[in-house]
Amino acid sequence: MVRDEPWLENFADKIWERHQGFKTALREIEEFSGNILEFSRIHEFYGVHFESWRNGWVYREWAPAAEQLYFFGDFNNWDRQSHPMKKSHRGDWEIFLPFDQYKNSFTHGSKVKVHVVGANGASDRIPAYIRRAVQDEKNHDFAGQLWFESKFEWTDQSYSPQDSLSQPLIYECHVGMAQESPKVGSYREFEENILPRIKEAGYNTIQLMAVMEHPYYGSFGYHISNFFASSSRFGTPEDLKSLVNKAHEMGIAVVMDIVHSHAIKNTNEGLNEFDGSDHQYFHAGPKGYHEGWDSKVFDYGKWEVKQFLLSNIRYWLEEFHFDGFRFDGVTSIMYQHHGLFMDFDNVDLYFDSQVDEQAIIYLKLANKLIHDFKKGSISIAEDVSGMPGLSRKIEDGGIGFDFRMAMGVPDFWIKTLKHKKDEEWDMFELWHELTNRPQNEKSITYAESHDQALVGDKTLAFRLMDKEMYFSMSVLEQNLVVDRGVALHKLIRMITFSLGGEGYLNFIGNEFGHPEWIDFPREGNDWSYQHARRQWSLADDPLLKYAQLNAWDQAMIQLATHDHVLSAPHARQLFLDPDKKIIAYERANLVFVFSFHPTESYSGFSVHVPKASSYQLILNSDDETFGGFNRIDSSIDYLVNEHQCIQLYIPSRTVQILRGTNKS
Incomplete structure (x- = not known):
């Protein structure tokens, strides 16, 4: 890690100590349980379980400072004193309920709690390892619920993520x-x-x-x-x-x-x-x-x-x-x-x-x-x-x-939309915000998640179009606010997705x-x-x-x-013009050309491209299928000239994605 990130050299000892701390903790776990997988099975010990070898249910709870625990619920008519639990030297409390005695009262769906007597007084609690908790519709009180479900029949054995x-x-x-x-x-x-x-x-x-x-x-x-x-x-x-x-x-x-x-x-x-x-x-x-x-x-x-x-x-x-x-x-x-x-x-x-x-x-x-x-x-x-x-x-x-x-990406978009006019958008800042991430670490990029959509804030769409979304979203009418909002919504999501990470997230x-x-x-x-x-x-x-x-x-x-855009290496910048607000880059053997200019369109615009004899347009935001204005001819083959460039018509507020071919 330090070799790949020279700026961390002054902290090499700290990073090493941190790694040694992990190894020590893991070794202690392995000496105690054999491995971390076994160590992480304590939920099979605590909580409520049926033990066939004893023919009954056992309930265990870790509560070292408690003075006394009592198990109660539907099975004993909610008597807080009739079923005291026994404490071990480790601070574990336990009670056993024989099947023959409780088979008709300790049943699937019945409710339970544990009454804890401690230094803070006595209180009714929900078992810490309970598998299900439900709320009473009348008094809104939560209680643990016994859930002795039959084994679920999984059919996903062949699935791999x-x-x-x-x-x-x-x-x-x-x-x-x-x-x-x-x-x-x-x-x-x-x-x-x-x-x-x-x-x-x-x-x-x-x-x-x-x-x-x-x-x-x-x-x-x-x-x-x-x-x-x-x-x-x-x-x-x-x-x-x-x-x-x-x-x-x-x-x-x-x-x-x-x-x-x-x-x-x-x-x-x-x-x-x-x-x-x-x-x-x-x-x-x-x-x-x-x-x-x-x-x-x-x-x-x-x-x-x-x-x-x-x-x-x-x-x-x-x-x-x-x-x-x-x-x-x-x-x-x-x-x-x-x-x-x-x-x-x-x-x-x-x-x-x-x-x-x-x-x-x-x-x-x-x-x-x-x-x-x-x-x-x-x-x-x-x-x-x-x-x-x-x-x-x-x-x-x-x-x-x-x-x-x-997490900095959605914050950048909110800051930009709140505080900058369209003509003030900084293309260098945009490129930096979406590409400034560790080369050897993978990121999930996103334009907005649930955080940006909570009450008190606005979704990107609502921030772009606000009240016009209530009245002017019909495809049969035009509205300048909606036209701008739809165009920028597409551009923001595409450039975030294709430039900002190795994974992509969208909120429902x-x-x-x-x-x-x-x-x-x-x-x-x-x-x-x-x-x-x-x-x-x-x-x-x-x-x-x-x-x-x-x-x-x-x-x-x-x-x-x-x-496989997101699994490809980081994007390589091909062109950036801060005044014309055009950004072009290559990723996954595709060429992405963005224009964030609010008004100007450009004909015969030269964009340097990787080696290929020609390029075909495979996707563009100006297609009317996506709410665009059909200003771009999708049938054209763009031949690469002697300067390793193609000539494009780039309308305002659009993105074009092209794939190289060897067709002459």
Whole structure:
């Protein structure tokens, strides 16, 4: 890593110490469990399990500081005192329920809790390793639910996510808001109604948000209470398994948005103060509280916490056949300041005392586990800091992620659209923002994700066209604001996709310019679902320009699939003119020519090209199929002249993609 990145030479010792710390932690795990795969099976010990050799159920819980635990629920008429648990010297509590005695009361679907007596008093808690948690419709209280489902019949044995790993085309989606009806959508509805759309669109990976149980729907799934439970508001565990299985049958990988960066601070539903202390799963005192997110911060160096989190990773990979994870809030994990109010404008910040080295070790262990467990698994890091080596192999000194999110790109687009007139766009800045990434690390690029679409902000389409989207999106009328917005929407997404990374992400519905913003039901909007849904009918209507934007996105994804654009080396600049606002570059043996000029078109414009005898136009944004004005003749063969150039007609606000041929 240091050899490839000479600017890190002054920190070679730090990088080496970090690597040695990982090796030491891994060696301790291997000495204890044999290997990291065995170490990550603690969820098979804790929680509720049927032990056939004893013919009954056992419930175990790690709560070292607790004074007493009592197991209770439907099976004992919610008696908090009748079923005390026994404590071991390790701080594990256990109770055994014989089958013959409890077969009619300890049943599938019945509810349970654990009554914990500790230094903070007595409270009713949900078992930490519970596989399902449900909310009572009357009092809105959450409880654990026994789930003794029959074995799910998987049919995805022949599926491998290798293609997705080589060139991820990611469709980021939220099951609950995926339907057009103003309601909470289900896993089954997503499988039946949305997966076929994703398949038709050409994406090879879906990234599922809000899978882990969270008590507040409006948190977008980022305030987790029950780490081993799939959200019950969308359906049963079998429903989620069916969704994953169907996606695999369609050749689509399924990546889960995993939240190990923090946990909900609620004591009723979550892990906070579970055993009566403030330092069981989290750091004690202020260090264990995340001010920006009003949540709790894990103690990543603690043996039991590492085992809890690593087992959580294995559980989702093994039980639900997920193909990998997008790790939320990696910046928050890696730094004790959590990245709050930081610019990361000095390389020292990656190695100073504010870096949580134990958290770095945990992330390395997590990536080793992911890749050891399932060949072709995908791990993606959400990091705004630019930590060196984040998506480099562990053996090279890296942290081991396959990809990092290119989080600066959507910020650049928002800043540009908010603060610059079209004629002020800086082509050099645009090129720099989309190409300034580590040569030896892979990035997932995107123009916008769910972050940019949340209430208080605007989607790109809405930022470009605003209220005109309500009245002027018909293909039968022209509107200057809409014409500009449609043209720039296509250009922004194409240049981001083709120039900015080795993978591409789109948030559900944004590909066709979904209007407005995302706002989940809450008191402030009278608990409305109006903005927590996707209006697919807009894209399905051939008389609306949403359909044309949708067609453009499909053509773009098809281009990536056919020509392997994202798995190709970084783009090579062919031409850049800051005044004419033209950028041309080559990637994957294709030539991309962009004009961002708001008014001027150019005839006979010379563009230097790689060696080939002629070039054919294979895609252009001015095609009327994509809401363009048909100013470009797609039938022309462009012959290369003696200066290794082709002559193009380049209309304003267009992109043309050409492929070289050997035709004379």
